[in-house]
């Protein structure tokens with residue numbers, strides 16, 4: 001039986017090497033582009049997901065988020081809890097926060113952002129907000145009359161440019177009035193403006209925890225403790241470790257916190273991706289099918305004669321499957337080169353998304369899936385047309 | 401070698417039926433060089449197609465080389481053609497992407513011969529048909545006569561019981577036709593190869609041992625020296 005494959009391979013190799021090179025190269029190029037298309041979009045999407053995940057960790061949540069026990073509004077004795085957490089192996093640092101709503105007024109414009117109160121030094125070790133100050137400075141531990149605001153919240157003078165209610169172009173050095181949840185109003189000087197690229201963070205305002213404690217008249221409380229761990233990826237295990245070390249509050253991972261947001265993004269990307277994949281594969285099937293079909297129809301008489309001199313139909317079909325596989329393999333190789341070029345280009349001049357440059361992520365599974373689907377496509381596109389042509393009566397094929 | 405009796409091939413049905421072959425009895429012995437002639441449409445090709453297992457008779461029985469071929473399955477018929485029959489067509493019918501040598505050894509490769517065996521057998525046969533210096537020529541680089549000699553070599557490679565040729569000289573000039581006829585005669589005489597050849601050229605007949613003349617799907621004359629049926 002292997003003899004048949006040997007002959008089919010022999011025939012296929014001669015038809016390829018001595019056949020029409022132009023069509024062959026063109027077909028291979030099309031398959032190469034299909035291959036790139038099968039991988040490119042999903043890898044960009046994967047890159048976007050990686051970016052969003054990193055943003056969630058770096059600007060919103062750290063690795064773990066500790067919140068008050070169920071039915072409790074705040075975490076008491078936060079300093080003690082923080083010390084306990086910081087001693088747990090695998091924990092880099094933790095940052096207690098007190099978040100609440102507030103109304104900020106600037107030059108008659110008002111906005112109601114999330115007001116985050118934190119210890120600037122703790123926060124520095126958990127999040128990277130401190131590195132994203134685009135004008136002015138980050139907060140100090142001792143700052144009481146200063147505020148840090150996100151770029152989205154600061155807004156633009158030209159209101160049309162803003163997508164959400166903003167302060168209409170608040171600048172560093174200007175004063176804003178903040179009304180807290182308990183009705184107290186205080187004035188703050190804008191110390192810095194933050195631009196992290198993470199939409200939610202850039203709409204927030206930040207003051208020191210020390211300041212909110214004086215406003216609310218409470219101390220040593222928080223309603224959130226963000227935790228940075230040494231490695232990203234085993235948050236679930238770390239969550240259990242924290243529980244084993246006696247942390248009784250609710251513990252969330254950053255994935256838990258950003259799940260809905262990511263799901264909606266990935267979900268819609270997946271639909272686009274699915275459509276693009278199906279269209280690419282259909283193009284691949286049709287192209288290979290047409291090339292093989294035209295080839296077999298053109299050789300109808302020759303195929304009839306090969307059958308007449310005793311060459312079994314299955315050998316002829318296999319030789320066309322081999323040709324289709326050859327196109328597929330060359331297309332894949334050419335596609336890899338093309339893809340490498342595209343990736344090279346994207347590394348040099350990355351796609352910039354809100355939140356930073358997106359590097360395409362090449363997942364092995366993705367590449368494998370693309371190769372496997374092209375393989376199946378070429379099996380079908382080699383088999384069906386040659387099966388159709390060899391089905392004909394030998395005599396009518398010979399007569400032409 | 402070939403025992404056919406009552407062979408008929410009827411195309412169509414009822415009033416439009418065409419009796420391409422109308423009850424032919426044919427007996428051919430090993431080593432004969434038989435010519436089949438007759439007017440156009442007399443059923444020569446139809447007969448050759450039946451004997452070459454490219455078609456099945458409507459009625460009649462046929463045994464080749466001791467095998468009752470009507471009982472063979474489609475796959476067995478393909479194998480039978482590969483192993484016991486050699487076919488030569490009017491228009492050479494070589495694979496344009498294969499060299500002379502590759503065209504010739506393709507059928508033996510299918511039978512599982514190694515590349516070495518193929519090449520050796522091929523060189524011998526190319527020598528026989530006088531094309532030793534055309535081994536690696538592509539069909540497009542050879543004349544019609546040369547291509548037909550390659551086709552004959554291909555028909556011979558598997559050592560067939562019988563070679564069937566349907567007007568192999570129809571596309572050739574007189575000089576090349578003579579070359580082909582002399583070659584077939586040589587194969588018949590020196591290798592004792594049984595040959596059945598269709599031709600409607602009067603002058604070809606002097607090469608044949610035996611001439612069968614057909615008309616309207618019937619054999620109307622057969623100069624079988626040994627008395628025909630046995």
Ligand SMILES: Nc1ncnc2c1ncn2[C@@H]1O[C@H](COP(=O)(O)OP(=O)(O)OP(=O)(O)O)[C@@H](O)[C@H]1O
Pocket residue numbers: 411412418419420421438439440441442443444445446447600
């Ligand atoms: N597939 C077919 N359907 C219908 N009639 C056919 C078919 N094939 C052959 N015939 C008829 O059978 C008869 C014999 O045809 P055949 O090809 O055997 O003639 P031939 O002797 O080889 O003629 P030529 O010398 O022109 O090649 C012709 O009348 C032809 O029209």
Ligand SMILES: [Mg+2]
Pocket residue numbers: 444445446
């Ligand atoms: Mg004919």
